[in-house]
Amino acid sequence: MKVGEINTPALLVDSNVFTENISHMSAARPGTSLRPHVKAFKSSYLAKELVAAGHENFCCATIREMEGMAAAGLGKDLLLANQTLNSERLKKLIDGGSARVTVAVDSEETIQAAKIGGVSEVLIDVDVGMPRCGCHPNEAGELAEKARAVGLNVRGVMGYEGHLMHQKDQQKRDMGMARSIKKLETAHAEVGGEVISGGGTGTWESNNLVTELQAGSYVLMDTEYARQDLPFQQGLFLLTTVISVSGRGHAVLDGGLKALAMDSGPPSLVGKGEIMYCADEHTGITGNSWKVGNRVLLRPAHIDPTISKHEVMHLVEKVSETDDSPVIDTWPIDLRGW
Amino acid sequence: MKVGEINTPALLVDSNVFTENISHMSAARPGTSLRPHVKAFKSSYLAKELVAAGHENFCCATIREMEGMAAAGLGKDLLLANQTLNSERLKKLIDGGSARVTVAVDSEETIQAAKIGGVSEVLIDVDVGMPRCGCHPNEAGELAEKARAVGLNVRGVMGYEGHLMHQKDQQKRDMGMARSIKKLETAHAEVGGEVISGGGTGTWESNNLVTELQAGSYVLMDTEYARQDLPFQQGLFLLTTVISVSGRGHAVLDGGLKALAMDSGPPSLVGKGEIMYCADEHTGITGNSWKVGNRVLLRPAHIDPTISKHEVMHLVEKVSETDDSPVIDTWPIDLRGW
Numbered sequence: 001m002k003v004g005e006i007n008t009p010a011l012l013v014d015s016n017v018f019t020e021n022i023s024h025m026s027a028a029r030p031g032t033s034l035r036p037h038v039k040a041f042k043s044s045y046l047a048k049e050l051v052a053a054g055h056e057n058f059c060c061a062t063i064r065e066m067e068g069m070a071a072a073g074l075g076k077d078l079l080l081a082n083q084t085l086n087s088e089r090l091k092k093l094i095d096g097g098s099a100r101v102t103v104a105v106d107s108e109e110t111i112q113a114a115k116i117g118g119v120s121e122v123l124i125d126v127d128v129g130m131p132r133c134g135c136h137p138n139e140a141g142e143l144a145e146k147a148r149a150v151g152l153n154v155r156g157v158m159g160y161e162g163h164l165m166h167q168k169d170q171q172k173r174d175m176g177m178a179r180s181i182k183k184l185e186t187a188h189a190e191v192g193g194e195v196i197s198g199g200g201t202g203t204w205e206s207n208n209l210v211t212e213l214q215a216g217s218y219v220l221m222d223t224e225y226a227r228q229d230l231p232f233q234q235g236l237f238l239l240t241t242v243i244s245v246s247g248r249g250h251a252v253l254d255g256g257l258k259a260l261a262m263d264s265g266p267p268s269l270v271g272k273g274e275i276m277y278c279a280d281e282h283t284g285i286t287g288n289s290w291k292v293g294n295r296v297l298l299r300p301a302h303i304d305p306t307i308s309k310h311e312v313m314h315l316v317e318k319v320s321e322t323d324d325s326p327v328i329d330t331w332p333i334d335l336r337g338w
Numbered sequence: 339m340k341v342g343e344i345n346t347p348a349l350l351v352d353s354n355v356f357t358e359n360i361s362h363m364s365a366a367r368p369g370t371s372l373r374p375h376v377k378a379f380k381s382s383y384l385a386k387e388l389v390a391a392g393h394e395n396f397c398c399a400t401i402r403e404m405e406g407m408a409a410a411g412l413g414k415d416l417l418l419a420n421q422t423l424n425s426e427r428l429k430k431l432i433d434g435g436s437a438r439v440t441v442a443v444d445s446e447e448t449i450q451a452a453k454i455g456g457v458s459e460v461l462i463d464v465d466v467g468m469p470r471c472g473c474h475p476n477e478a479g480e481l482a483e484k485a486r487a488v489g490l491n492v493r494g495v496m497g498y499e500g501h502l503m504h505q506k507d508q509q510k511r512d513m514g515m516a517r518s519i520k521k522l523e524t525a526h527a528e529v530g531g532e533v534i535s536g537g538g539t540g541t542w543e544s545n546n547l548v549t550e551l552q553a554g555s556y557v558l559m560d561t562e563y564a565r566q567d568l569p570f571q572q573g574l575f576l577l578t579t580v581i582s583v584s585g586r587g588h589a590v591l592d593g594g595l596k597a598l599a600m601d602s603g604p605p606s607l608v609g610k611g612e613i614m615y616c617a618d619e620h621t622g623i624t625g626n627s628w629k630v631g632n633r634v635l636l637r638p639a640h641i642d643p644t645i646s647k648h649e650v651m652h653l654v655e656k657v658s659e660t661d662d663s664p665v666i667d668t669w670p671i672d673l674r675g676w
Contacts, residue, residue, distance in 0.1 A: 007424065009676055039618060061619045082619065083581040084592075085631055086345065106582055109630040131614065131622055133582040133590050162617070243421040244444055244471035252471050254422075258643050259676070262601040263616070276469065278601070279500070280377060280642050281399045281420065284469055292447040293423055304618050305596045309647065311675050337649050338347055338597070 003316055004324040008241040008295070009255025011310050013046075013220065014319040015328055017235030021219050022053050024231050025204065029213050035059050035079060035197060038335060040216030040304050043313065044072035045331035050219070059197075059214045060335075063089045066101065068335040075099025079197065081158060081214060083110045083125065083133050090117025104158050106135045111147050121153045123197060126187040128159035128180040137183040141190025156195030159184040160214065165202030166224050173206065181209045201225055201232070216304075223301040224264050236303050237319050238267065240283065242294040250276055251290040253283040253298070260298065261305035270297035271321050297321055308336045341654055342662040346579045346633070347593025349648050351384075351558065352657040353666055355573030359557050360391050362569050363542065367551050373397050373417060373535060376673060378554030378642050381651065382410035383669035388557070397535075397552045398673075401427045404439065406673040413437025417535065419496060419552060421448045421463065421471050428455025442496050444473045446484060453488045460490050461535060464525040466497035466518040475521040479528025494533030497522040498552065503540030504562050511544065519547045539563055539570070554642075561639040562602050574641050575657050576605065578621065580632040588614055589628040591621040591636070598636065599643035608635035609659050635659055646674045 003012070025034060031054045038047055039061035047058060047069065057077040060066045063086055066078050070093060080103040084090065094101055094117065104125040105111045114122055124144050127134035135143055144154045161180040167173040188196055199207035201218040202225060217225055220236040238260060240253035257278040260267050266275050269285055275298075276284035283298065290296070297319065300306035307313065315329040341350070363372060369392045376385055377399035385396060385407065395415035398404045401424055404416050408431060418441040422428065432439055432455065442463040443449045452460055462482050465472035473481055482492045499518040505511040526534050537545035539556040540563060555563055558574040576598060578591035595616040598605050604613050607623055613636075614622035621636065628634070635657065638644035645651065653667040 007427070007676060082592075083590075085579060085581060089345070107630050110581070127584065127586075131584065131586060131588050132617065132620055134584075136585055139585075241423060243423060243448070246465065246469065246472075247474055248465075248469060250469050252421075254420075257599070257601045258646050258674075261595070262599075263595045279470065282470055292421075292445050308596050336596075338345060 001327045002324050003239070003327060006239060006314055006327065008239050009259040010239050011307065011313040012237045012239050012319050013313050013315045014235040014237070015315050015317050017233045018219060021221065021232045021235065022050065025215065025218055026053050026055070028204070030054055032057050033212055035212040035214055036219070037061070037081070037214050037216030038065050038069060041219060042308050042335040043331045043333045044068055044074055044335060046219070046313070047072070047074055057212065059216070062338055063093070064338050065335045066099065067093055070096060070099035073098070078102070079123065080104060081160070081197070083107070085109060085113045087113045087117035090114065090119055094118040102155055105143065105147060106133050108146060111143070111150065111152065114152060115150045119152070121155050122147050123155055123158040123195060124187065124191050126157050126159040126184055128161050128183045128198070129176065130161060130163040132162065134159060137187040140187035144191040154191060154193050156193030156197065157184060157188045157191050158197040159187070160198050160200065161203055161207070162200070165200050166228070168228055177203060177206045181207070184209060201230065202228060220303050222264065222303050223268060223299060234299055236300060236306070237270065238298040238300060240296050240298060242290045242292055242296060245290055245292055250284050250286040253285060253296055254281065255298065256280050256282045259309055260300050261302045261309070263305060264302035267298040267300050270299060295321065307333055339665045340662050341577070341665060344577060344652055344665065346577050347597040348577045349645065349651040350575045350577050350657050351651050351653045352573040352575070353653050353655050355571045356557060359559065359570045359573065360388065363553065363556055364391050364393070366542070368392055370395050371550055373550040373552055374557070375399070375419070375552050375554030376403050376407060379557060380646050380673040381669045381671045382406055382412055382673060384557070384651070385410070385412055395550065397554070400676055401431065402676050403673045404437065405431055408434060408437035411436070416440070417461065418442060419498070419535070421445070423447060423451045425451045425455035428452065428457055432456045440493055443481065443485060444471050449481070449485045449488065449490065452490060458491055459493050460485050461493055461496040461533060462525065462529050464495050464497040464522055466499050466521045466536070467514065468499065468501040470500065472497060475525040478525035482529040492529060492531050494531030494535065495522060495526045495529050496535040497525070498536050498538065499541055499545070500538070503538050504566070505540070506566055515541060515544045519545070522547060539568065540566060558641050560602065560641050561606060561637060572637055574638060574644070575608065576636040576638060578634050578636060580628045580630055580634060583628055583630055588622050588624040591623060591634055592619065593636065594618050594620045597647055598638050599640045599647070601643060602640040605636040605638050608637060633659065645671055
């Protein structure tokens with residue numbers, strides 16, 4: 001299949017950009033010093049490319065992602081970097097026998113759920129500044145004791161400084177980073193274990209505490225991340241078709257907000273012109289001359305929730321407006337849903 | 339299965355509200371005077387409930403929706419209320435023989451695509467004020483001639499006054515409505531045919547020109563529509579579980595922006611408390627006391643793109659925070675994707 005034959009709207013991955021992003025990160029964080037986060041791309045097929053680059057351990061945000069990675073034969077060392085109370089599905093996953101499963105815990109309830117689910121390894125999830133999951137750093141040691149008391153092996157700690165990922169001010173980022181690192185260090189000193197897991201694309205270079213970096217977005221990059229001074233490029237595009245051209249000066253594309261996440265703003269148009277609006281199944285564009293049938297590329301603002309709206313991504317050598325090269329591969333987005 | 343046994347995050351439909359919404363609309367627009375738009379709910383299973391209420395003709399926004407409705411045995415009279423250039427899939431759909439297919443056209447290219455695809459019936463799509471698809475009202479007659487010249491049966495016109503759907507100012511809505519209706523009337527006078535298709539939930543009462551109303555959102559309602567003075571109630575909820583409670587005063591739910599469309603803003607919390615943020619797989623809430631394991635309901639701001647993120651919706655008699663009644667039915671969301 002050639003790019004011109006793809007039914008639109010459809011996601012395209014630029015293979016050159018993708019490969020360079022992976023290489024760049026692998027040089028800094030080889031092997032298990034990177035634990036790629038599959039939540040960014042929700043595809044075990046894409047994950048296999050990371051395995052080929054030497055990264056065999058993965059982070060997941062949902063049990064569905066854990067189940068899918070195990071089913072795809074990528075269960076060597078899977079971390080559910082999130083809390084769950086679903087002992088039943090943990091148990092099924094563990095009984096399946098095809099994955100080493102570690103889960104994050106931050107409460108007695110989640111420790112209990114892990115125990116009942118037959119999980120044997122956990123990380124203590126620590127709040128390092130972002131108001132999400134994680135216990136207070138001072139409570140981490142006590143939680144670890146509770147986990148060990150019920151027979152769980154505490155591999156170490158986890159802390160995600162999500163509040164710093166998009167901090168563009170270097171000084172503020174450095175100060176925040178120092179505080180977060182101190183919290184995670186404090187917790188780790190109490191908890192013990194060999195794993196300190198955390199960080200992400202935005203702090204890939206500044207987080208030098210973690211023994212494994214939980215980055216995922218770097219493989220295809222967001223618009224928000226692209227505004228920062230990072231060495232990774234945007235490699236994901238929505239391919240659309242002009243289905244209507246108005247005498248009023250606008251054209252209409254056949255992909256809209258059901259195909260593009262809008263939480264970080266509208267997509268950007270590749271080439272001349274501007275986005276007018278995104279509706280359910282349409283994007284209105286203006287500021288150029290288009291003809292019905294033209295193909296137009298959009299750059300999604302936020303890749304994680306954009307990818308999770310689609311069934312597949314098509315890998316092409318180099319994405320451009322006029323590209324009609326062969327599709328190298330089509331990756332099912334098999335880890336979406338819950 | 340009981341509500342308490344549902345894996346979260348998950349969509350719940352309040353059966354009482356759903357039934358009342360359908361009854362109310364059916365009383366005003368019985369049978370084929372309503373052509374429900376499946377884009378709102380993307381489920382042939384839900385669509386069957388509308389058939390049971392007397393509505394056998396449907397609108398679709400994508401070829402995938404058309405294909406799915408035909409496959410589900412609901413192909414009595416399907417309108418693709420959108421432009422397409424995909425002759426190949428139109429041809430497969432028509433050759434399948436299980437649907438009467440009408441498509442909207444607004445250009446020579448879309449007429450040509452319909453012809454090549456073996457479509458025999460079209461509507462002329464007219465721009466009635468919203469900058470989306472549709473030809474100028476003055477060009478509708480000429481387009482109809484071109485369609486007839488290649489052997490297509492022109493059933494009539496279609497025009498969607500989407501720019502007025504959320505207009506809360508009665509006077510502005512009335513003035514806009516008068517202008518839109520005049521445009522569609524003008525076009526229809528030139529085009530002929532017995533069908534005048536258009537309108538939606540927001541103009542369900544004021545659009546008295548259309549022979550068939552293209553409403554879909556009314557069945558479960560959006561927050562945006564709910565702010566207007568409409569007789570339909572919100573019947574869709576995201577059921578979530580509290581997976582973490584912080585000493586800082588917030589709790590974290592296991593559903594976030596991958597489970598909720600954010601284009602019309604964040605969801606609202608059912609019960610006491612406030613939404614702090616939605617992240618990919620989490621929603622932070624504050625202003626109440628929650629315990630790990632509590633179930634919390636969210637009302638999505640925009641139902642169409644929220645539903646299209648999920649695999650199923652669960653029908654329950656009456657959705658409430660403490661509800662643990664049996665699940666009446668589970669509807670697959672089988673029409674999503676492209």
